[in-house]
Amino acid sequence: xxxxxxxxxxxxxxxxxxxxxxxxxxxxxxxxxxxxxxxxxxxxxxxxxxxxxxxxxxxxxxxxxxxxxxxxxxxxxxxxxxxxxxxxxxxxxxxxxxxxxxxxxxxxxxxxxxxxxxxxxxxxxxxxxxxxxxxxxxxxxxxxxxxxxxxxxxxxxxxxxxxxxxxxxxxxxxxxxxxxxxxxxxxxxxxxxxxxxxxxxxxxxxxxxxxxxxxxxxxxxxxxxxxxxxxxxxxxxxxxxxxxxxxxxxxxxxxxxxxxxxxxxxxxxxxxxxxxxxxxxxxxxxxxxxxxxxxxxxxx
Numbered sequence: 001x002x003x004x005x006x007x008x009x010x011x012x013x014x015x016x017x018x019x020x021x022x023x024x025x026x027x028x029x030x031x032x033x034x035x036x037x038x039x040x041x042x043x044x045x046x047x048x049x050x051x052x053x054x055x056x057x058x059x060x061x062x063x064x065x066x067x068x069x070x071x072x073x074x075x076x077x078x079x080x081x082x083x084x085x086x087x088x089x090x091x092x093x094x095x096x097x098x099x100x101x102x103x104x105x106x107x108x109x110x111x112x113x114x115x116x117x118x119x120x121x122x123x124x125x126x127x128x129x130x131x132x133x134x135x136x137x138x139x140x141x142x143x144x145x146x147x148x149x150x151x152x153x154x155x156x157x158x159x160x161x162x163x164x165x166x167x168x169x170x171x172x173x174x175x176x177x178x179x180x181x182x183x184x185x186x187x188x189x190x191x192x193x194x195x196x197x198x199x200x201x202x203x204x205x206x207x208x209x210x211x212x213x214x215x216x217x218x219x220x221x222x223x224x225x226x227x228x229x230x231x232x233x234x235x236x237x238x239x240x241x242x243x244x245x246x247x248x249x250x251x252x253x254x255x256x257x258x259x260x261x262x263x264x265x266x267x268x269x270x271x272x273x274x275x276x277x278x279x280x281x282x283x284x285x286x287x288x289x290x291x292x293x294x295x296x297x298x299x300x
Contacts, residue, residue: 015246015276017115017222020140021207021231022127025250026105026266027134029232031098040090041070048089049079055187062186066199068206068235069121076202077184087123087146094126099133108269109139112276118143119216119229121206144216149205207231208239217243228276230266234258248273 020026024034042060045051051059063073071086109116116139120127123146131137189195205212217224224244231237232251238258240247249259250266263272270277 013114013226015114015226015228017117017220017227018112018276019117019119019216019220019222019227019229019245021233021236021250022118022120022130023122024232025230026136027099027102027130028265029251033094033098036094037090040093044086044089045070045074048081048085049074058187062190066186067202067204068208069204072202072204072206073186075204076200077186078182078200083123083146083150087126091123091126091129096129096133099130101133101135103135104267106135106139108267109136112269114276115222116140117220117222118145119207120145122146142220144220146206148219149212149215208233208235210239210243213239213243213245230263 023037027033038060042056045056045059046053060070063070063077067073067076071083074081118127118131118140120143122130124143127143127145128137131140131143184200186199189197189199205215207213213229216222217227224240227245228248229237229240229245230248230250231240232249234249234256237247237249237256241258241260247259248261248263249256250263253262253264255262261272263269
Protein backbone atom coordinates (compact mmCIF):
# COMPACT_ATOMS: atom_id res chain seq x y z
CA UNK A 1 0.00 0.00 0.00
CA UNK A 2 1.28 3.41 -0.90
CA UNK A 3 2.52 5.47 2.06
CA UNK A 4 0.10 8.30 2.68
CA UNK A 5 1.41 10.51 5.42
CA UNK A 6 3.69 13.36 6.34
CA UNK A 7 6.83 13.87 8.36
CA UNK A 8 7.63 16.99 10.36
CA UNK A 9 11.37 17.33 10.83
CA UNK A 10 12.49 17.82 14.41
CA UNK A 11 13.72 21.33 15.03
CA UNK A 12 17.23 22.08 16.24
CA UNK A 13 17.17 23.57 19.76
CA UNK A 14 17.87 27.30 19.87
CA UNK A 15 20.56 26.89 22.53
CA UNK A 16 23.25 24.33 23.22
CA UNK A 17 25.26 25.98 26.00
CA UNK A 18 24.71 28.32 28.96
CA UNK A 19 27.66 30.38 30.24
CA UNK A 20 27.44 31.67 33.81
CA UNK A 21 29.52 34.28 35.57
CA UNK A 22 30.10 33.37 39.21
CA UNK A 23 30.52 36.26 41.66
CA UNK A 24 27.38 38.34 42.28
CA UNK A 25 25.61 36.24 39.64
CA UNK A 26 25.18 32.79 41.17
CA UNK A 27 25.07 34.30 44.66
CA UNK A 28 23.72 37.76 45.55
CA UNK A 29 25.65 40.99 45.97
CA UNK A 30 24.16 41.16 49.46
CA UNK A 31 26.55 38.39 50.55
CA UNK A 32 29.18 41.09 51.05
CA UNK A 33 31.87 39.15 49.17
CA UNK A 34 32.38 41.93 46.61
CA UNK A 35 32.95 44.56 49.31
CA UNK A 36 35.47 42.37 51.12
CA UNK A 37 37.21 41.55 47.85
CA UNK A 38 37.60 45.25 47.06
CA UNK A 39 39.02 45.86 50.53
CA UNK A 40 41.55 43.04 50.10
CA UNK A 41 42.63 44.43 46.72
CA UNK A 42 43.22 47.82 48.29
CA UNK A 43 45.22 46.25 51.12
CA UNK A 44 47.33 44.32 48.62
CA UNK A 45 48.11 47.50 46.72
CA UNK A 46 49.27 49.24 49.89
CA UNK A 47 51.03 46.35 51.65
CA UNK A 48 52.52 44.47 48.71
CA UNK A 49 52.98 47.11 46.02
CA UNK A 50 53.73 50.07 48.24
CA UNK A 51 51.12 52.34 46.69
CA UNK A 52 50.23 55.46 48.66
CA UNK A 53 46.96 54.86 50.49
CA UNK A 54 45.65 58.31 49.51
CA UNK A 55 45.72 57.27 45.82
CA UNK A 56 43.99 53.92 46.20
CA UNK A 57 40.38 54.96 45.56
CA UNK A 58 41.12 56.95 42.41
CA UNK A 59 43.57 54.34 41.15
CA UNK A 60 41.21 51.41 41.69
CA UNK A 61 38.36 53.20 39.94
CA UNK A 62 40.47 54.15 36.92
CA UNK A 63 42.01 50.70 36.56
CA UNK A 64 38.66 48.92 36.84
CA UNK A 65 37.03 51.32 34.40
CA UNK A 66 39.76 51.07 31.77
CA UNK A 67 40.98 47.48 32.11
CA UNK A 68 38.06 45.43 33.38
CA UNK A 69 39.77 44.36 36.60
CA UNK A 70 42.12 46.16 38.98
CA UNK A 71 44.59 43.31 38.59
CA UNK A 72 44.72 43.70 34.81
CA UNK A 73 45.15 47.44 35.23
CA UNK A 74 47.98 47.12 37.73
CA UNK A 75 49.91 44.91 35.31
CA UNK A 76 49.22 47.32 32.46
CA UNK A 77 50.66 50.36 34.22
CA UNK A 78 53.84 48.53 35.21
CA UNK A 79 53.42 46.66 38.49
CA UNK A 80 54.91 43.19 38.45
CA UNK A 81 53.66 40.61 40.96
CA UNK A 82 52.97 36.92 41.31
CA UNK A 83 49.47 36.07 40.13
CA UNK A 84 49.03 33.25 42.63
CA UNK A 85 50.17 35.50 45.47
CA UNK A 86 47.68 38.17 44.40
CA UNK A 87 44.78 35.74 44.24
CA UNK A 88 45.74 34.13 47.52
CA UNK A 89 45.81 37.52 49.24
CA UNK A 90 42.62 38.87 47.67
CA UNK A 91 40.48 35.73 47.88
CA UNK A 92 42.12 33.85 50.74
CA UNK A 93 40.72 36.24 53.33
CA UNK A 94 37.15 36.30 52.04
CA UNK A 95 34.27 35.38 54.40
CA UNK A 96 33.19 32.33 52.38
CA UNK A 97 30.77 31.45 55.16
CA UNK A 98 28.59 34.26 53.75
CA UNK A 99 27.95 32.12 50.66
CA UNK A 100 25.11 29.75 51.54
CA UNK A 101 23.95 26.45 50.08
CA UNK A 102 21.38 27.08 47.37
CA UNK A 103 19.30 23.93 46.74
CA UNK A 104 16.74 25.93 44.75
CA UNK A 105 19.35 27.10 42.25
CA UNK A 106 20.83 23.61 42.17
CA UNK A 107 17.48 22.13 41.12
CA UNK A 108 17.04 24.82 38.47
CA UNK A 109 20.48 24.20 36.99
CA UNK A 110 20.11 20.43 36.97
CA UNK A 111 16.78 20.75 35.17
CA UNK A 112 18.28 22.78 32.32
CA UNK A 113 19.02 20.38 29.43
CA UNK A 114 22.10 22.16 28.10
CA UNK A 115 25.85 22.31 28.52
CA UNK A 116 26.56 24.62 31.47
CA UNK A 117 29.94 26.31 31.99
CA UNK A 118 31.28 28.79 34.56
CA UNK A 119 33.05 31.80 32.99
CA UNK A 120 34.75 33.96 35.62
CA UNK A 121 37.69 36.36 35.87
CA UNK A 122 38.55 34.84 39.26
CA UNK A 123 41.11 32.10 39.84
CA UNK A 124 40.22 28.41 40.03
CA UNK A 125 40.65 28.08 43.80
CA UNK A 126 38.09 30.82 44.43
CA UNK A 127 35.69 29.45 41.81
CA UNK A 128 35.78 25.91 43.18
CA UNK A 129 35.41 27.07 46.78
CA UNK A 130 32.46 29.34 45.94
CA UNK A 131 30.68 26.62 43.95
CA UNK A 132 31.23 24.19 46.81
CA UNK A 133 29.72 26.63 49.30
CA UNK A 134 26.69 26.98 47.02
CA UNK A 135 26.42 23.22 46.59
CA UNK A 136 26.74 23.57 42.81
CA UNK A 137 30.13 21.96 42.19
CA UNK A 138 28.66 19.16 40.08
CA UNK A 139 26.20 21.30 38.10
CA UNK A 140 28.72 22.49 35.52
CA UNK A 141 30.72 20.83 32.78
CA UNK A 142 33.76 22.95 33.54
CA UNK A 143 35.25 26.25 34.64
CA UNK A 144 36.80 28.90 32.44
CA UNK A 145 38.74 31.06 34.87
CA UNK A 146 41.81 33.29 35.16
CA UNK A 147 44.25 30.43 34.63
CA UNK A 148 42.35 29.14 31.61
CA UNK A 149 42.67 32.44 29.77
CA UNK A 150 46.13 33.31 31.10
CA UNK A 151 48.22 30.10 30.94
CA UNK A 152 51.88 30.67 31.63
CA UNK A 153 52.98 27.61 29.69
CA UNK A 154 51.19 26.04 26.74
CA UNK A 155 51.29 22.61 28.33
CA UNK A 156 49.32 23.80 31.34
CA UNK A 157 46.09 23.69 29.39
CA UNK A 158 44.46 20.29 29.00
CA UNK A 159 45.00 18.60 25.65
CA UNK A 160 41.47 17.21 25.92
CA UNK A 161 39.24 19.63 24.01
CA UNK A 162 36.22 18.42 25.97
CA UNK A 163 37.84 19.31 29.30
CA UNK A 164 37.04 22.98 29.78
CA UNK A 165 38.56 23.18 33.23
CA UNK A 166 42.29 23.92 33.20
CA UNK A 167 44.72 21.47 34.76
CA UNK A 168 48.08 21.66 36.45
CA UNK A 169 48.75 25.39 36.45
CA UNK A 170 50.73 26.40 39.50
CA UNK A 171 53.55 28.63 38.23
CA UNK A 172 53.01 32.30 37.62
CA UNK A 173 54.83 35.45 36.69
CA UNK A 174 57.96 36.01 38.74
CA UNK A 175 57.56 38.57 41.45
CA UNK A 176 59.76 41.61 41.22
CA UNK A 177 59.63 45.17 42.39
CA UNK A 178 59.01 47.97 39.93
CA UNK A 179 60.66 51.33 40.31
CA UNK A 180 58.47 54.41 40.22
CA UNK A 181 59.98 55.42 36.87
CA UNK A 182 58.50 52.28 35.28
CA UNK A 183 54.98 52.96 36.50
CA UNK A 184 52.56 54.74 34.19
CA UNK A 185 50.80 57.45 36.20
CA UNK A 186 47.21 56.84 35.10
CA UNK A 187 45.83 59.33 37.64
CA UNK A 188 47.94 62.14 36.21
CA UNK A 189 47.05 60.98 32.71
CA UNK A 190 43.33 61.47 33.25
CA UNK A 191 43.90 64.68 35.22
CA UNK A 192 44.89 66.32 31.93
CA UNK A 193 42.14 68.30 30.15
CA UNK A 194 42.53 66.31 26.92
CA UNK A 195 44.82 63.30 27.38
CA UNK A 196 46.22 62.19 24.03
CA UNK A 197 48.67 59.45 24.96
CA UNK A 198 47.33 55.92 24.50
CA UNK A 199 46.97 53.84 27.65
CA UNK A 200 49.43 50.95 28.03
CA UNK A 201 48.01 47.52 27.22
CA UNK A 202 47.60 44.80 29.81
CA UNK A 203 49.07 41.31 29.36
CA UNK A 204 46.09 39.86 31.24
CA UNK A 205 43.15 38.44 29.29
CA UNK A 206 39.83 38.99 31.09
CA UNK A 207 36.24 40.11 30.67
CA UNK A 208 34.99 42.52 29.37
CA UNK A 209 37.51 42.20 26.55
CA UNK A 210 35.95 40.84 23.36
CA UNK A 211 39.11 38.79 22.91
CA UNK A 212 38.65 37.14 26.31
CA UNK A 213 35.09 36.10 25.48
CA UNK A 214 36.03 34.87 22.01
CA UNK A 215 38.90 32.89 23.49
CA UNK A 216 36.63 31.32 26.10
CA UNK A 217 34.11 30.32 23.43
CA UNK A 218 36.85 28.75 21.33
CA UNK A 219 38.28 26.81 24.27
CA UNK A 220 34.86 25.45 25.15
CA UNK A 221 33.89 24.84 21.52
CA UNK A 222 30.79 27.02 21.86
CA UNK A 223 28.87 28.65 19.01
CA UNK A 224 27.93 32.13 20.32
CA UNK A 225 24.75 32.13 18.25
CA UNK A 226 23.57 29.07 20.20
CA UNK A 227 24.75 30.13 23.66
CA UNK A 228 23.28 32.25 26.45
CA UNK A 229 25.54 34.31 28.73
CA UNK A 230 24.54 35.27 32.31
CA UNK A 231 26.54 38.04 34.06
CA UNK A 232 25.94 40.82 36.59
CA UNK A 233 28.19 43.30 34.76
CA UNK A 234 26.67 45.51 32.08
CA UNK A 235 30.07 45.85 30.40
CA UNK A 236 30.53 42.08 30.27
CA UNK A 237 27.03 41.63 28.89
CA UNK A 238 27.64 44.25 26.20
CA UNK A 239 30.89 42.54 25.22
CA UNK A 240 29.06 39.23 25.05
CA UNK A 241 26.46 40.77 22.76
CA UNK A 242 29.18 42.14 20.49
CA UNK A 243 30.58 38.65 19.92
CA UNK A 244 27.14 37.24 19.18
CA UNK A 245 25.94 35.74 22.46
CA UNK A 246 22.38 35.83 23.75
CA UNK A 247 22.71 37.83 26.98
CA UNK A 248 21.08 37.95 30.41
CA UNK A 249 21.90 40.70 32.91
CA UNK A 250 21.60 39.39 36.49
CA UNK A 251 20.94 41.50 39.58
CA UNK A 252 18.44 43.98 38.19
CA UNK A 253 15.07 43.91 36.47
CA UNK A 254 16.10 46.88 34.31
CA UNK A 255 17.28 45.68 30.93
CA UNK A 256 20.39 47.63 29.92
CA UNK A 257 21.67 48.12 26.38
CA UNK A 258 23.20 44.87 25.17
CA UNK A 259 21.06 42.67 27.42
CA UNK A 260 18.38 40.51 25.84
CA UNK A 261 16.92 39.78 29.28
CA UNK A 262 17.29 41.08 32.83
CA UNK A 263 16.80 39.08 36.04
CA UNK A 264 16.49 40.55 39.52
CA UNK A 265 17.88 37.24 40.77
CA UNK A 266 19.32 34.14 39.16
CA UNK A 267 16.38 32.31 40.75
CA UNK A 268 14.04 34.06 38.30
CA UNK A 269 15.30 32.09 35.28
CA UNK A 270 12.31 29.79 35.03
CA UNK A 271 9.78 32.63 35.12
CA UNK A 272 11.71 34.96 32.80
CA UNK A 273 13.04 32.35 30.37
CA UNK A 274 10.51 29.51 30.10
CA UNK A 275 11.80 28.90 26.56
CA UNK A 276 14.83 27.17 28.07
CA UNK A 277 12.57 24.36 29.19
CA UNK A 278 10.47 24.21 26.04
CA UNK A 279 12.10 21.50 23.96
CA UNK A 280 10.20 21.37 20.70
CA UNK A 281 11.64 18.14 19.46
CA UNK A 282 8.57 16.15 18.51
CA UNK A 283 8.36 14.75 15.02
CA UNK A 284 5.22 13.13 13.76
CA UNK A 285 5.03 10.32 11.28
CA UNK A 286 1.62 9.33 9.92
CA UNK A 287 1.81 5.69 8.77
CA UNK A 288 -0.10 3.99 6.02
CA UNK A 289 -2.96 3.01 8.32
CA UNK A 290 -3.57 6.58 9.34
CA UNK A 291 -2.22 6.10 12.87
CA UNK A 292 0.16 8.72 14.27
CA UNK A 293 3.53 7.67 15.64
CA UNK A 294 5.28 10.29 17.82
CA UNK A 295 9.04 10.28 18.34
CA UNK A 296 10.42 12.54 20.98
CA UNK A 297 14.07 13.44 21.23
CA UNK A 298 15.15 15.37 24.30
CA UNK A 299 18.35 16.63 22.84
CA UNK A 300 19.23 20.16 23.84
